[in-house]
Amino acid sequence: MPTYYNENTILYLNGEYVKASEAKIDLYSQSLHYGYAVFEGIRSYKTISGATKIFKEVEHYERLRRSAEAINIGYKWETQELIDATYEILQRNNLQNAYIRPLVFAPANMSFTKNEESFITIEVWEMGKFLGDKLIKVMTSPFERPNPKAFNMEAKAAGHYVNSIVASQDAKAKGYDEALLNDINGFVAEAPGANVFYEKDGKLYTPALGNILPGITRATVIEICHELDIPVEEKFFTTAELKNADAAFFCGTAAEVIGWESLDGVKLKKDWNESVSKVIQDAYKCKVTEKAFEVRAVNV
Numbered sequence: 001m002p003t004y005y006n007e008n009t010i011l012y013l014n015g016e017y018v019k020a021s022e023a024k025i026d027l028y029s030q031s032l033h034y035g036y037a038v039f040e041g042i043r044s045y046k047t048i049s050g051a052t053k054i055f056k057e058v059e060h061y062e063r064l065r066r067s068a069e070a071i072n073i074g075y076k077w078e079t080q081e082l083i084d085a086t087y088e089i090l091q092r093n094n095l096q097n098a099y100i101r102p103l104v105f106a107p108a109n110m111s112f113t114k115n116e117e118s119f120i121t122i123e124v125w126e127m128g129k130f131l132g133d134k135l136i137k138v139m140t141s142p143f144e145r146p147n148p149k150a151f152n153m154e155a156k157a158a159g160h161y162v163n164s165i166v167a168s169q170d171a172k173a174k175g176y177d178e179a180l181l182n183d184i185n186g187f188v189a190e191a192p193g194a195n196v197f198y199e200k201d202g203k204l205y206t207p208a209l210g211n212i213l214p215g216i217t218r219a220t221v222i223e224i225c226h227e228l229d230i231p232v233e234e235k236f237f238t239t240a241e242l243k244n245a246d247a248a249f250f251c252g253t254a255a256e257v258i259g260w261e262s263l264d265g266v267k268l269k270k271d272w273n274e275s276v277s278k279v280i281q282d283a284y285k286c287k288v289t290e291k292a293f294e295v296r297a298v299n300v
């Protein structure tokens with residue numbers, strides 16, 4: 001486990017900067033009992049100029065607002081105010097390359113009623129790569145992503161992550177690095193905490209929106225494809241198609257771009273270093289640190 005905080009760590013709580021070791025949450029909170037909260041996962045990077053930059057900060061805080069609104073949690077904060085607060089805690093904790101976790105949560109309430117107030121905390125810590133940096137072994141999970149008619153899957157709501165936790169723990173217990181979950185229709189959806197792309201004959205494919213979290217990294221990968229003239233398509237597909245792919249990767253704020261070695265023991269066909277996906281991985285690393293990226297020739 002990473003060390004999330006020590007006695008000097010400062011977090012943001014409802015407009016104030018307080019010591020993490022002294023901050024409190026109400027044990028009667030509706031969020032703790034029912035998973036009724038929304039959150040974000042953001043990263044900041046030391047850019048090539050030496051400055052600290054929160055990557056896609058507006059997109060993340062706007063998604064936090066949409067997530068709260070989607071499940072009826074009051075949201076009274078301005079995006080800019082939260083961005084300023086985030087830079088402030090990064091500075092107070094002396095962090096440049098950091099993981100940033102805003103969480104909007106409910107007061108004490110053991111019923112299912114709407115609350116008059118809600119709270120926000122922003123926590124920052126140093127975090128390495130979420131899924132490591134070697135190619136990973138992926139397993140098709142027996143768990144499906146939640147039914148989008150039961151949960152608004154576009155909201156990054158705390159309760160949804162019980163599904164992520166059981167699926168990820170199950171894959172790891174079976175000797176794999178991570179799970180891949182299908183949607184309720186049997187099409188590939190996403191990882192417990194990342195989106196998925198595969199590559200075939202020089203073209204990239206990713207599940208269409210509807211049953212997945214619309215990842216900000218997913219959107220960034222599509223943006224990079226457009227910038228580099230790499231064809232990309234959003235569509236529904238099955239794991240059978242994936243097992244015939246040249247390469248595949250997960251992408252997310254925490255995971256960044258992480259290539260696969262295999263799916264259910266079936267190796268991906270192409271050497272990762274020869275793939276278009278590796279070009280995307282390199283371009284993503286450049287983008288977050290504001291480095292210009294060069295396109296190198298790819299053998300399709």
Ligand code: PMP
Nearest residue numbers: 193194195213215216217252253
């Ligand atoms: N899907 C799920 C279920 C996630 O938790 C995440 C991480 N937030 C993602 C996809 C990727 O989203 P993003 O690129 O915005 O981090």
